[in-house]
Amino acid sequence: MSIRPISRATKGQKTLEGAGVHLSRAFGFGDPKELDPFLLLDDFRNDDPAKYEKGFPWHPHRGIETITYVLAGDVEHGDSLGNRGVLGAGDVQWMTAGRGIMHQEMPKGDAMGRMHGFQLWANLPAAEKMTAPRYQDVKSADIPEVTDDDGAKARIVCGEFWGKRGPVDGIAANPRYVDISMPPNLTKTFKVEVDRHAFAYIFAGKGDFAYASKPFGVLVEKEIAGEEMHLRDMSGDRTLVVFDRGDEVSVKAGPEGVRFLLVSGKPIREPVAWHGPIVMNTRAELTQAVTELKNGTFIKS
Template identity: 70%
Template structure:
């Protein structure tokens, strides 16, 4: 067994998206190879409806899959194919945009005015970029949950973990998507397939990752490529942790415990041509997609 070193920790950056939604971007629009097959992840958490109620009006997607995970409040969606739905607390939607879709997502608050969740973008390999669009809407009750003897709690959105398999399937990136809670003071080792790219995103509490023996209230970089590195004093909340290679991670929860997403996937390792909501392999394919948006042929008949 080998513990994955922490290659980098960085704070999610505040940004505006859609019609003026205030959110934090964990990663995206930088180097698409960095977390291949994942392109971007946004964290939306706000208790002021004025900062999110305008939502994400009609917009296109092609060549990717989007994963929406709602923790509080709801997200209503509809698309150009006539699909409609409402994601509530604990629900997940995995949308394969494929050859192209127009959709909108409109957030709404819970009883306390809070809307909280995540959207992750996963790339599609070239051979699947033009497949027919499809949705997988998953109710919270369908998602397996496991609590270990030490109180560590895991929701398995997709992939197999601790002998249980999540309900979302048929995803090109073959991801494992986990929502992990580790109680205060607990040190936990979690397995990850050696050949996957992996990251954690801390959104509650604090922790030390890698080979840290005591909770510090910061994210700790203990060792990278066999060399000691400095501790980076960063709050746990809204922090991305990018791992190197290995087949497990170790997390030491701080005095408030920690909750984080642990996500891994198989790299696609193909060229990326990316502009806004459309991700293809070549600039010519990208130009064609935007030309079709302009001339009204972007939405294609189902095969």
């Protein structure tokens, strides 16, 4: 067994998307090879309705899958195929855009004004980029939750973990998407096959993901806003941890415990031509998609 060392750990960057939604971007629009098949992860947790209520009006997608996981509040969604629905706390929507869809997502806060959740983008291989769009809407009650003997908990959205399989299926990259909670000061390892790219995203408490290799305090990631930031300072909320090669991830929870997403998938290893919500393999395919958007032929029957 080999513990995966940390390749990098970074704080999310604040940005605006949609009609003015304030969010934190954990990764996206960088080198698509680093976390192939995953392209982008946005954290849209916010407690101020003015910073999210304008939402994400009608916009296109092609060539990717979007995975929306809601923690608090509701997201009303609709699309050009006539689908309508509401995602509530704990629900997941795995949308395969395929050959093209127009889509909107309008967040509504809960009674306390909270709108919390994440959206992950996964690439599709060339052979599936022009397939028919489809949705997998999963209610919270249908997501298996497992509690280990040491108190660690896992909600399994996709893939197999601790002997249970998540309800989302038929995904090209065979991803694993798990929401893990660990009690204070617990040290634990999680299997991640060596042929997968993997990352963790911390959203509550603190954890040391280099516990079995190098402690956070001896590593420096990079300069952010002109100051060097040590990984020990970035081991809490809104921290992305990207892992190097190995077949296990080791975590030591902090004194408050830790909760994080653990996501892995098999790389597609194909060329990427990317413009906003459209991801194809060549510039010619990308140009064709943009042309179809302009002339009204983007949506295929």
